[in-house]
Amino acid sequence: MASPSKFKISCIQLAVSSDKSLNLQNAKNKILEASKNGAKLVVLPECFNSTYGVQYFDRFAECIPNGESVKTLSAAAKEANVYLIGGSIPEREEPSGKLYNTCTVYDPEGNLIAKHRKVHLFDIDIPGKITFQESATLNSGNSLTCFDTEYGKIGVGICYDIRFPEMAMIAARRGCIAMVYPGAFNLTTGPLHWELLQRARAVDNQFYVATCSPARDTSASYIAWGYSTIVDPNGQILATTDHKEDIIYADIDLEHLKTVRQSIPIYNQRRFDLYPNVAENFKE
Numbered sequence: 001m002a003s004p005s006k007f008k009i010s011c012i013q014l015a016v017s018s019d020k021s022l023n024l025q026n027a028k029n030k031i032l033e034a035s036k037n038g039a040k041l042v043v044l045p046e047c048f049n050s051t052y053g054v055q056y057f058d059r060f061a062e063c064i065p066n067g068e069s070v071k072t073l074s075a076a077a078k079e080a081n082v083y084l085i086g087g088s089i090p091e092r093e094e095p096s097g098k099l100y101n102t103c104t105v106y107d108p109e110g111n112l113i114a115k116h117r118k119v120h121l122f123d124i125d126i127p128g129k130i131t132f133q134e135s136a137t138l139n140s141g142n143s144l145t146c147f148d149t150e151y152g153k154i155g156v157g158i159c160y161d162i163r164f165p166e167m168a169m170i171a172a173r174r175g176c177i178a179m180v181y182p183g184a185f186n187l188t189t190g191p192l193h194w195e196l197l198q199r200a201r202a203v204d205n206q207f208y209v210a211t212c213s214p215a216r217d218t219s220a221s222y223i224a225w226g227y228s229t230i231v232d233p234n235g236q237i238l239a240t241t242d243h244k245e246d247i248i249y250a251d252i253d254l255e256h257l258k259t260v261r262q263s264i265p266i267y268n269q270r271r272f273d274l275y276p277n278v279a280e281n282f283k284e
């Protein structure tokens with residue numbers, strides 16, 4: 001049977017509390033709702049089952065694949081019959097005890113088919129606004145991630161990873177039709193860069209970009225921006241929301257992707273002969 005050329009993606013902007021069981025139950029209910037509304041690929045937010053903050057990662061951390069979050073997400077993907085990009089959870093690696101910010105991905109049978117550990121840790125200091133140092137407790141992942149579906153390959157990054165265009169470009173060159181980022185920008189960097197970065201990654205690579213944030217909780221120590229968004233290969237916003245709990249939907253249309261790449265053919269016009277290794281020092 002020919003692969004379908006269009007399918008629906010959905011991003012669930014979950015309200016996240018400090019009660020893990022409640023967060024898991026809420027995620028499961030919303031995954032089933034998204035599936036009933038036609039979604040074939042469902043996305044959850046960064047740290048969807050725990051409070052986001054360096055002081056919380058150890059308390060909420062689970063081993064993968066033996067923790068309760070993987071069990072719940074696997075069962076939810078199967079029951080809903082969807083591909084599920086399960087946001088992220090704090091992961092404890094055994095026996096090292098090292099912690100990671102990790103996204104797990106499931107197929108519609110509930111099999112764990114990919115795992116992405118946040119590669120670029122969120123270490124920033126904007127004086128008077130926000131200081132955050134994920135590297136105080138987390139380790140960074142060492143590989144890039146994409147997974148296969150019957151619709152095409154999908155790339156995965158987590159939040160701060162979106163600021164690094166090289167990662168999205170490699171996903172595009174590997175044949176990805178979309179890059180998906182569970183993420184939790186904040187009240188400083190959200191209005192500055194959240195939408196801009198998504199549209200930039202989409203236009204750079206002429207593929208779909210989707211982000212999924214937790215809903216905003218103004219009583220939390222880290223306040224998420226919200227505004228989960230789906231962008232098309234022309235950088236146009238197909239679906240977005242505000243800061244409250246919500247589910248957004250859009251079609252990923254492979255014919256549209258092909259048309260965009262044919263009309264403005266930058267994908268095939270790159271001069272890799274002039275920039276074979278951008279990490280090399282520039283020499284006059």
Ligand SMILES: NC(=O)CC(=O)C(=O)O
Pocket residue numbers: 121122158159160161163183184185186189190
């Ligand atoms: N939370 C993040 O990882 C990233 C972020 O908020 C930002 O880049 O800004």
